[in-house]
Amino acid sequence: METRAPEGTDSPPATLAPARTGVPTLAADAAATPIAAAVTTPAAGATATDAVDAEGGGRVRGVAGARRAGGEEPAIAVLGVRHHGPGSARAVRAELERLRPDVVLIEGPPEADALVPLAADPEMRPPVALLAHVPGDPSKAAFWPFAVFSPEWQAIAYAVEAGVEVRFCDLPAAHTLALDADPVLRDPIGELAEAAGYDDPERWWEDLVEHRGETGTLDVVAEAMTAVREGHVADGTEALREAYMRSVLRKAVRDGHRNIAVVCGAWHLPALTELPPAARDERLLRGLPKVKVAMTWVPWTHGRLAAAGGYGAGVASPGWYDHLFASPRRPIERWLTRAAHVLREEGLPVSSAHVIEAVRLAVSLAALRGRPLAGLSEVTEAARAVLCEGDDLAVELIGRRMVVGERLGHVPDSTPMVPLQRHLREEQRRVRLKPEALSREHDLDLRKPLDLERSRLLHRLGMLGVPWGTTRQARGKGTFRESWTLEWRPEFDVALIEAAAWGTTVEGAASARARDLSASPHLNELTALVERCLLAHLPDALPRVLRAIEDRAALDSEVRHLMAALPALVRAHRYGDVRGTEGLGPIAESLLARICAGLSPALTGLDDDSAREMLALIDGVHGAVALMETDRWLPTLAGIAGRAGLPGLVEGRVVRILFDAGALPEGDDVATRMARAMSPGNPPARAASWMEGFLSGGGLLLVHDARLLATVDGWLTGLSPEAFVDVLPLLRRTFGAFAPPERRMIGDRVRSGPVAPDPETAAYDDDLAAGAVRTVLEILGKA
Template identity: 45%
Template sequence: MSQSTVFGIRHHGPGCARSVRAALDELKPDVVALEGPADAEIALPLVNHDEMIPPVSMLIYPKDEPRRSVSFPLTDFSPEWQVLKWAGENKVPVRLMDLPMSHRLALDKQLEKQDEKRAPESPDLAEKKASEFRADPIALLAEAAGYADHELWWEEQIERREDATGLFEAILEAMQTIREEYPETRESDLLREAFMRKTIRKIRKETVGHVAIVCGAWHSPVLTEEALNGKIDGCKIKDDTARLKGLPKLKTTATWIPWTHSRLSYRSGYGAGVDSPGWYSHIWESPQDAPLRWLTNAARLLREKDLDASSASVIEASRLAETLAALRDLRSPGLRELNESILTVFCQGDDSPLRLIRKRLEIGDKLGSVPDETPSVPLAENLAKLQKSLRMKPSTEKKLLDLDLRKEIGRERSHLLHRLNMLEVSWGVWEESGGGDSTFHEIWQLEWQPEFAVAIIEANVWGNTVELAATHRTVQRGRDAQSIQELTELLHSAILADLQSAIPELLEIIRVQASVSADVRHLMEAVLPLARIARYSDVRKTEAANVLPILDGMFDRILVGLISACLALDDSAAETMLEGLSKAQQAIDLLGDETLQSEWNVRLRKLLTSKVNGLLRGWACRLLLEKDEIEKEEFDRLTRLELSPVTETSVAATWLTGLLKGSGLLLVHQETLWEIFDEWLRRLKVETFVEMLPVLRRAFSDFNTAERRQMGEKVKFLTDRRSTIVDSTESENGDEINHERAAKVLPVLTEIMGGDLK
């Protein structure tokens, strides 16, 4: 039987990575047993491919449930990655020895079902959670060495160590001491360690020579020669066999996906995340003069942003960092000392530039890549092909993409992004600012996330191409839709994505629902997306003729039921109904159908005289005024009626709120409105005015600054004119007016109108 040596490492540690390579060079093992799920071993040959550029992640998932996927991220400075590279370069076989994910995922699923049945306050659950605690070995070692900062201790003692002699022996001894005091109690880790020992024993039987065991430092004490020979409690062959008997199993698939440094800062898969992956990468690439190079890179980044960072500042910051390291009894400056120096010298105490350095250098946005022949689902292969043909290389950097829809490539890129959104792969976020649908371009905010690889695997169930998968997913969403508004929005998205095969079925579903729907408000909210389709679809070379008959039918039902739907609504329900009315009016404006507009105006006129909420009457009056359907005399009469002394104050306020919806320029020139409004305000009692003030402020809040300024000037003009009338009246009859009290109203009116009344 062969011999074995254990190397306990920390995941994502550059010092451990460098040391383990040196140790392997010295030991020259015949086989390497590496901590990693045994069912992922099939993916290892790709590690040494020229196009495999870290950071990458090994992705393992059950074929039937991709959402349960688990990622095992690796990068240049990961010890496991360097072990794999060393083995490939030296043609040494690597065996993954950890418990297969096929068992671990099945166990997780089993526990989920048990937890669903167990009451939240169950004593069994509390005991289970208590048993999951595990001591943090790094924290214990750091505190024993007098360090409050645990990460600083590890970095100083391990990651930046230049001489690795005796390192792994020291790690093993430290972990043995800790595990004697704090034994492992988590069943999941006990299972893993039992499987590791079982695998190593098998490897040793099959191997003539030496076996190098590379594992997380915590596991190293139970993988030694003594443990493998059963001389440590709980490590006997019969104990391991009993523990591993009868484990549930799922069928899994393993592949590689690109990863990012930013995602290494999270805990994922096995192994802890690393808080500063960019810094660790820097230590890996520049072990000798890391501090000075770091300051130089920081200065270069600041200069790119037009911030002051001279060569003299780099020298000064370097001296300060060295001084801080000496004061703290460190062999050389670490990240903390460098950040303090940058903050003092480069940033002059302002931490804003330091946040930029944290994001771009300390964490970084490096995106890895995998070879084309990496196993993947057909949908992922189709997406990769489309990205290449449309020249849309995925990047973690946020960037804007302006698409001209009159050009074929612009439309194809738009279709791809819309289709991916239908599959919940939000690579691009559509910026619907400015002209929106009415323009010949779309603006997208692009940012690729590694998690999209999992979402694409999950979406493959809908089809093997992006178009087919998006079509099937859209049709299914249409069948599951609970409202006609949801359906019309879905149809709008389907047309933007050019899913021609889905459109006929969605149209039929909408037609059926519209024919039986009795909810006028939902119908009004649903017509706007359809109107957009009818108005703008030609820009995207799609057919919209089938939409118009459906729209006609929906508007027929809206016109018939509008008045009854608006009756007996409280203020909250009236606001909701007003949103539907506004969308219906927008749809009519988009369609430009004069006959429909005429019929709609007839219904709005009925609203004016119906016993509906004042908000709806005011809005209807406003719309008819904009359409020149109300003459000045009629508008004056309606205003006097709604704001008359006999009208309840709250009712008058809601009517006024509805009237003020929309552009303020039209209202500024309605002299009678302002006179009557001014008179109505002056009639209010003080306590009523205070009560109405929030309502009035909200009514005027939608106007822009220029509109409010003009309204303020209008009020000032009315005030000046009234003062002139009062003065002339005083001179005629001698009645005394308290001007001091009257002046107190002006600031309140200024606040309401947003103008200057002085």
């Protein structure tokens, strides 16, 4: 999957994980082509052919901002831009309003020309992105993101408002997705910043353009970019893209346009002002590989515009840039006021006086550093020192909420969508769940119809590979509660396009996907699938999945597979009453019967890794049995507890389960069993494994049972130094799993003296106990 260096981008698609093999990463070129403007005017007496010679080549000439004085020759203005820059966006908009072109060419996929009118829809709210994908193979997809502060978006907005034709002029997506594009390695902006004595290209660009925005600056950057590119010979994908841009420019002239504006990455500006013979470009473009593509608009997020998210053409602070574009007047005061509001929402005390002092500090820092306007570094330092009082967590909160931002764009309903996308939008409205870029927590009560429908929608999307919601530990107890964390990500639209092959509605597609997954040969996957079908309420898919389980269970003789499958099936059965589904008890009972019959042989000849795996399976089955009405399990464990040849880990765990359940055979004593397991006749490693298995249920047992603690303490103190070193890793793993309070109490008991009381000196003092006894009897009403 790719992310195209957005609006009028100057670079090939940037990789958005997961990357498509062969798609280039947007390195320098994307970060490198800031706003520059070169407006061309043919020399006096020249003809259109002189300006743009379709056969013999030519040069697009002129001074930035100039207009043709008269005649029939076309005036061509090439505006070189950097993606996602507020100063750049304002300058491009102002230049277009001055030039009033009759056609605007924008770097982007030509397949999107028909989608431009949607930009005029009031429901279209950036950030948004053009999405190109190959029908039938959605893994081949590319995005071209746009923010409101993107120069290319402002060019589109100007054109649709003025009724001017817009054409995208980059290499078509049909070729881009078929090519193994090569990466771009140069960073022209970094080179210019270094030449200017800056160690931070972003800061240099902000000082030069974003914090100034004068039109004349664009000419300076254009000249600088031309100088940086001097001697550079384009090749590979870059050469193809620039050849196609020139061909679109020539076609615009042939179609009779006389006032043409081109908005492209500044890196490409010299390639469009020098026009070689058309035949050369035609030869270069002839025979390119091609695939069929579909194009649409999709919502985007500020987080996905951030360079930190892996987007090569991204900016470090999209939220900050959005603020600069929306608040050209008094941006520092407005920013720090918003920061104070964010902190107050989190319960942090921030007054108006804090804001005033923070503004003064930011302005002073900018003056000391010789900057035309306080930048992000200055306002962040001011916020840290004054608003946050040095608290880094509060600064991180401002960064997450404001510097990067949490805005999610929106596309109108008239946007081309696959039926599944459109149905999901309807479902989101029906259950009143709004997709947001901000991660939000939702606690659902499944006894309420609306919450139950929300749960089913989220589970169905999970079945389709669209994890809009992720489950977390529910607050409170009860199977009727679910807790979710919801966060919408732009790549979910691609996942929906891919899932559209399963059906036109969310429920129908999820059911078809579940039926397809029922072909899995693994029993544990099938039982987990039953649980997912119940949670998603997919009654059409459930019968096939249950038949598949019966078929696999009848053929699968491996006890481990049955043990791995049982817990999910029992959990699914537990949800039956709440979700109105039929019980799955008979299937679970059948699996448990086969597990009990085959458990003892399955415990023979286990190595350490196999024993640890079996321990997890036994715990899983034991937890599942607690939800079933059965008396099979504990007698099975009692029957194998004393069997010779059991791994120490498994034997210790089985004894602990029986002890906790009060199911040890009559006359059997857990302290005696522990003493026997830790006797000198057993190897120290086996004794340590037995203890690990026994104590894996928690350490409070040692706190409250002095005999067990004495046994463990006596065994440890009786080990030789060599044996102690050998078992130390096992001991650390055992005691390290205890909660800190448990470890502390065990240590206190050991430090307090003999861990087992002397029976001859431990007599009770009846007089001291009498008061406590009377109090307990009064509480029980028996005094």
